C-alpha cells in the first residue's frame with residue numbers, strides 16, 4: 001500500500017439545544033440536575049485525490065423542521081462548495097437509517113449505497129413503523145433505500161467490509177440493529193468515525209447510553225469497544241465540541257467543518 005492516506009472532512013450541518021434528559025436514557029437514574037444540552041448534526045467526507053466517499057448525507061430540511069432542528073447549511077450545498085456534486089455519484093456509506101443520516105439520499109440517485117444487511121432488513125420490517133422507531137426512521141426516506149435496492153445500487157454487508165483500501169465499515173449494532181462505524185486510514189493514523197455508536201464524548205467517557213437504543217446491553221459493549229480502540233482519533237456522531245477538537249477546514253467551509261489527515 002503506497003498510496004497516501006485519506007482526508008476526513010467533518011461537516012456540521014445542523015444543531016438543536018434541548019435538555020440532557022432528552023439525550024440520555026433514563027437520565028433520572030444518575031441523580032443529577034437536568035441541564036440544557038446541545039446536539040450538533042454532521043456528515044463526513046473521505047477524500048483522496050479525486051476519490052470521494054460520503055459517510056451519510058445528513059437530514060433533509062423537512063425532516064429537520066418536523067422535529068424542531070435548526071438547519072445551518074444544506075448538506076448538498078456544503079458539498080458543492082468543495083466540488084462534490086450528486087452527478088459525480090460518490091459512493092455513500094449509510095452508518096444507519098435514521099432521518100438525520102439518510103435525509104438527502106434522494107438527491108444522489110446514481111450513488112452506490114453501502115449498508116449493513118441487518119440495518120436494511122430492520123427498517124424495511126414492520127417493527128420499524130412502531131413509534132419508538134419511526135420517530136427517528138422516516139419510511140419515505142427508507143423508500144430511498146428500497147429504490148437503491150431495486151436499482152442494484154444497494155450493497156449490503158455483514159460484520160466488516162473494506163470498501164476501498166483504508167476504508168473499513170464495521171457493523172456494531174446497539175443504537176440501531178445494524179449501526180456501523182467507519183475506520184479510515186489517514187496520514188495521522190486511523191480515524192474512527194463512530195457515527196451514532198457514540199453520539200457524545202460524555203456518552204463514551206461516562207458510559208451513559210443515548211436515549212434511543214435498540215439493544216442496551218450491546219450499546220454498553222460498543223462503548224467499551226470504542227474506548228478500547230487503537231485509533232488515533234475518535235469522532236462521535238453529534239458532539240457540539242467536535243469542531244473545536246480538530247483542525248478547522250477553513251474556506252470555503254469556514255466555521256462549519258474540520259479536517260483530519262489533510263494533504264500538503
Ligand SMILES: [Zn+2]
Nearest residue numbers: 098100196237
Ligand atoms: Zn444521528
